[in-house]
Amino acid sequence: MAASRPPVAVVCVGMAGSGKTTFMQRINAHLHERSEEDGSTTAPPYVLNLDPAVRSVPFDANIDIRDSVNYKEVMKQYNLGPNGAILTSLNLFSTKIDQVMGILEKRCLPQENVKSIPGHIIVDTPGQIEVFVWSASGNILLSSLASSFPTVIAYIIDTPRTTENTSTFMSNMLYAISILYKIRLPMILVFNKTDVKSEDEAVEWMRDFETFQDAIRKEESEEREGSGYMGSLLNSMSLVLEEFYNHLSVVGVSAMTGDGIDDFFAAIEEKREEFEKDYKPELERRRAVAEEQKSQVREQEVSRMMKDMQDDDDSLDGRRANDDDDEDAVNEAFEESLKARYEAALRDSGGAAATARTGTAAVNYIRSSQR
Numbered sequence: 001m002a003a004s005r006p007p008v009a010v011v012c013v014g015m016a017g018s019g020k021t022t023f024m025q026r027i028n029a030h031l032h033e034r035s036e037e038d039g040s041t042t043a044p045p046y047v048l049n050l051d052p053a054v055r056s057v058p059f060d061a062n063i064d065i066r067d068s069v070n071y072k073e074v075m076k077q078y079n080l081g082p083n084g085a086i087l088t089s090l091n092l093f094s095t096k097i098d099q100v101m102g103i104l105e106k107r108c109l110p111q112e113n114v115k116s117i118p119g120h121i122i123v124d125t126p127g128q129i130e131v132f133v134w135s136a137s138g139n140i141l142l143s144s145l146a147s148s149f150p151t152v153i154a155y156i157i158d159t160p161r162t163t164e165n166t167s168t169f170m171s172n173m174l175y176a177i178s179i180l181y182k183i184r185l186p187m188i189l190v191f192n193k194t195d196v197k198s199e200d201e202a203v204e205w206m207r208d209f210e211t212f213q214d215a216i217r218k219e220e221s222e223e224r225e226g227s228g229y230m231g232s233l234l235n236s237m238s239l240v241l242e243e244f245y246n247h248l249s250v251v252g253v254s255a256m257t258g259d260g261i262d263d264f265f266a267a268i269e270e271k272r273e274e275f276e277k278d279y280k281p282e283l284e285r286r287r288a289v290a291e292e293q294k295s296q297v298r299e300q301e302v303s304r305m306m307k308d309m310q311d312d313d314d315s316l317d318g319r320r321a322n323d324d325d326d327e328d329a330v331n332e333a334f335e336e337s338l339k340a341r342y343e344a345a346l347r348d349s350g351g352a353a354a355t356a357r358t359g360t361a362a363v364n365y366i367r368s369s370q371r
């Protein structure tokens with residue numbers, strides 16, 4: 001029986017040292033095991049590495065940014081520092097997004113006579129989270145991915161470090177919000193390193209703001225967090241964030257021991273449904289708006305061109321005073337056909353379907369960033 005539904009793309013983002021790469025290695029191993037058990041229908045995951053600066057990855061990547069962009073060379077040639085070189089490498093890679101999407105669609109989308117396709121596409125990203133999340137190329141890569149596959153963001157958090165105190169916790173949550181609103185894709189908060197410290201305290205702080213406020217009061221009484229202003233800011237934020245927390249899936253895992261990985265994949269399935277139900281219609285709406293804008297621009301271009309031609313014609317009118325009616329009719333017909341052909345050429349200029357789709361994703365983003 002041929003596989004019938006596309007894989008979920010799981011994009012791992014997280015601050016440097018949160019355990020992203022270890023987590024990628026863990027879920028990759030887990031999915032390979034699952035595929036061996038269930039080999040007839042699910043192929044092993046398709047793996048993408050988008051971190052150009054990583055020296056070595058402890059898993060085999062099917063598509064690796066390092067194969068097409070040499071980070072060290074980019075640094076040298078463009079005279080850039082580490083972050084600038086990561087950004088430029090991502091930009092260079094995103095110019096090849098059509099090829100990348102072509103490979104992904106060929107390897108991962110259900111097709112007749114293909115018995116098994118991957119159940120998941122897993123993606124590692126640079127530890128310099130802002131370089132990926134806030135760059136045009138990061139956005140192009142994500143929106144292209146989401147145009148073909150249900151896409152979920154796994155935000156990896158270093159639990160012991162994040163729950164050190166309430167303000168570190170709040171900072172991390174605000175960062176998660178900024179990513180959620182920027183990327184506009186379903187997100188799972190993955191509290192990693194639970195072998196060192198359980199995620200229970202963090203989850204309680206999220207689910208019950210009174211517990212969080214108790215923790216703030218406790219820190220204030222121990223004078224760990226200094227001014228009362230900070231305490232009252234944290235208090236207010238915890239109330240505001242309650243609504244945001246309700247939309248997030250939260251899991252505790254240990255990438256080191258493998259604890260909680262099944263819960264993570266259960267959350268992925270929930271988010272796949274959420275993507276199909278809530279996010280996909282919104283993505284399609286945004287794409288339709290961009291298409292509409294694009295066709296309006298085309299129409300304006302055609303009208304402008306026709307007007308220019310008309311003006312040229314008018315300036316020649318004096319010299320054509322003796323032209324008879326038949327000739328006018330022929331000219332008119334010629335102009336109509338020229339206009340039709342010009343419009344058709346503009347319509348087709350998007351090229352193949354895949355190019356048009358991923359191109360739209362790029363145009364979409366560039367448009368929205370220009371607004």
Ligand SMILES: Nc1nc2c(ncn2[C@@H]2O[C@H](COP(=O)(O)OP(=O)(O)OP(=O)(O)O)[C@@H](O)[C@H]2O)c(=O)[nH]1
Pocket residue numbers: 014015016017018019020021022023126127128192193194195196253254255256257
């Ligand atoms: N105890 C424990 N340590 C972990 C776990 N996951 C990762 N680590 C450790 O955390 C450190 C950072 O892990 P990485 O996987 O390199 O983190 P990263 O987020 O990929 O870091 P960058 O490559 O800098 O972006 C390493 O020393 C890991 O061994 C875990 O679940 N438990």
